[in-house]
Amino acid sequence: xxxxxxxxxxxxKKVLLSIPHFELQEGEVLGIMGPNGAGKSTFIKALxxxxxxxxxTIFLKGKDITNDLTLDMRRxxxxxxxxxxxxxxxxxxxxxxGLKLRKLPRxxxxxxxxxxxxxxxxxxxxxxxxxxxxxxxxxxxNLARAMVLEPEVLFLDEPFSALDxxxxxxxLKDIKSIIQQTNTxxxxxxxxxxxxxxxxxxxxxxxxxxxxxxxPTEEVLASPNSSTSGFINDxxxxxx
Amino acid sequence: MELLLExxxxxxxxxxxxxxxxxxxxxxxxxxxxTAVLISTLIGIPxxxxxxxARFPGRKFILAIINIGMGLPPVxxxxxxxxxxxxxxxxxxxxxxxxxxxxxxxxxxxxxxIVTALTSTAFQQxxxxxxxxxxxxxxxxxxxxxxxxxxxxxxxxAAIIAGFGRVIxxxxxxxxxxxxxxxxxxxxxxxxxxxxxxxxxxxxxxLSFILMTLAFIITFSLTYLQQRKRSL
Ligand SMILES: Nc1ncnc2c1ncn2[C@@H]1O[C@H](COP(=O)(O)OP(=O)(O)O)[C@@H](O)[C@H]1O
Ligand SMILES: [Mg+2]
Numbered sequence: 001x002x003x004x005x006x007x008x009x010x011x012x013k014k015v016l017l018s019i020p021h022f023e024l025q026e027g028e029v030l031g032i033m034g035p036n037g038a039g040k041s042t043f044i045k046a047l048x049x050x051x052x053x054x055x056x057t058i059f060l061k062g063k064d065i066t067n068d069l070t071l072d073m074r075r076x077x078x079x080x081x082x083x084x085x086x087x088x089x090x091x092x093x094x095x096x097x098g099l100k101l102r103k104l105p106r107x108x109x110x111x112x113x114x115x116x117x118x119x120x121x122x123x124x125x126x127x128x129x130x131x132x133x134x135x136x137x138x139x140x141x142n143l144a145r146a147m148v149l150e151p152e153v154l155f156l157d158e159p160f161s162a163l164d165x166x167x168x169x170x171x172l173k174d175i176k177s178i179i180q181q182t183n184t185x186x187x188x189x190x191x192x193x194x195x196x197x198x199x200x201x202x203x204x205x206x207x208x209x210x211x212x213x214x215x216p217t218e219e220v221l222a223s224p225n226s227s228t229s230g231f232i233n234d235x236x237x238x239x240x
Numbered sequence: 241m242e243l244l245l246e247x248x249x250x251x252x253x254x255x256x257x258x259x260x261x262x263x264x265x266x267x268x269x270x271x272x273x274x275t276a277v278l279i280s281t282l283i284g285i286p287x288x289x290x291x292x293x294a295r296f297p298g299r300k301f302i303l304a305i306i307n308i309g310m311g312l313p314p315v316x317x318x319x320x321x322x323x324x325x326x327x328x329x330x331x332x333x334x335x336x337x338x339x340x341x342x343x344x345x346x347x348x349x350x351x352x353x354i355v356t357a358l359t360s361t362a363f364q365q366x367x368x369x370x371x372x373x374x375x376x377x378x379x380x381x382x383x384x385x386x387x388x389x390x391x392x393x394x395x396x397x398a399a400i401i402a403g404f405g406r407v408i409x410x411x412x413x414x415x416x417x418x419x420x421x422x423x424x425x426x427x428x429x430x431x432x433x434x435x436x437x438x439x440x441x442x443x444x445x446x447l448s449f450i451l452m453t454l455a456f457i458i459t460f461s462l463t464y465l466q467q468r469k470r471s472l
Contacts, residue, residue: 071380074375074376074378075378077376078377079372079373079376085369085370085373087387088390088391088393098378101377101379101380101383149377149378
């Protein structure tokens with residue numbers, strides 16, 4: 001689905017990200033794990049064509065899209081970040097915004113928004129103002145706002161990390177079933193191994209701006225390599 | 241106290257009698273102020289947005305100049321406009337000096353920095369991640385600017401209200417570039433100055449009540465517009 005080669009992102013002279021090779025299969029749910037400041041958000045921004053990499057090539061289904069930070073490409077993706085960052089309007093309008101930007105007919109917007117509000121169990125909030133929601137509700141709106149776009153690739157940048165435990169568990173379950181039902185290719189960034197174990201088929205460990213290990217989630221956790229063992233074992237010891 | 245009551249009585253009298261001169265002065269005041277604020281808004285919002293969102297060398301310097309401009313003494317603004325419009329000045333051929341256009345120009349000069357600076361502050365306060373998020377939702381550049389403008393509309397309306405306050409209260413520049421010519425460039429503030437200097441305190445008070453009522457009605461409407469939403 002997405003291939004990246006020699007991807008490099010710099011801020012001034014500092015190299016934030018340097019990834020020789022990256023591959024995302026269609027239908028894959030890839031987890032990206034790494035400590036704070038590892039470059040996870042930077043990676044997502046590059047892949048989702050929000051910020052142009054300093055160097056390297058990104059392919060979408062074999063087509064080079066690196067210099068194509070164009071709308072058409074960006075509109076095939078959707079991104080939900082840690083902060084819901086809702087707009088100063090109602091829940092309905094927040095979920096509708098991406099469709100309206102694409103100039104979909106009003107009737108279609110209404111129908112799609114209604115469908116996804118229902119999917120995320122927030123239909124009753126439709127008329128509420130975005131500012132008056134709980135953290136969990138706001139994150140549901142944020143995810144509905146992404147899913148309503150029916151993206152070819154869904155990017156999730158720690159959308160659950162600010163939620164309390166029960167809220168997180170419920171939302172994780174819901175998003176998992178939604179991703180499965182829609183068979184959406186997903187890149188899911190988290191620093192929480194529990195979330196990743198639950199959601200991700202494959203796991204990539206990102207440290208110091210590079211992918212240190214990639215493979216099926218269970219495999220990576222069972223046999224970390226020399227670069228990742230310290231980080232993964234710390235997590236394992238905490239969970240067991 | 242008595243003087244105040246006298247003034248109020250006189251004001252009501254003058255308004256009720258439909259004194260054509262008062263009406264003319266009031267309408268000209270409205271026309272001039274609203275035109276000036278409208279033009280300041282049309283220029284100040286896009287420029288303020290650009291200064292708030294873009295990053296380029298010299299930006300801080302420009303912002304500092306505009307911030308200084310917020311405190312530009314009206315008489316200085318008046319002086320500049322006079323020099324420009326003076327017969328031998330760069331725009332002398334237009335013969336705009338001592339016309340309402342000159343007053344509008346002076347009022348733009350004092351209100352534009354306010355609208356621009358307050359608008360740019362509003363845009364600077366936008367979370368950079370929100371800009372990314374809106375882009376990620378598939379916004380074009382133009383759509384992005386529109387959405388962000390809606391996000392800061394409260395602050396933008398505050399900028400317009402502040403600009404209007406400056407314009408409606410302004411007298412020094414209007415006097416200098418307009419000349420307080422009866423039937424041509426006389427507005428409420430300049431005629432108040434004139435009436436006071438003539439010792440006609442009752443008329444001056446009457447005019448001041450009209451001025452304050454205008455200011456109140458317009459500011460009140462703008463505030464209402466500003467606070468309309470957020471009820472949900
Ligand atoms: N615009 C920038 N300029 C300089 N450094 C940056 C910039 N953006 C991010 N960084 C740095 O890059 C590193 C990676 O950041 P980020 O991708 O946000 O990490 P993560 O999401 O994994 O926590 C961090 O050290 C951060 O401080
Ligand atoms: Mg991050």
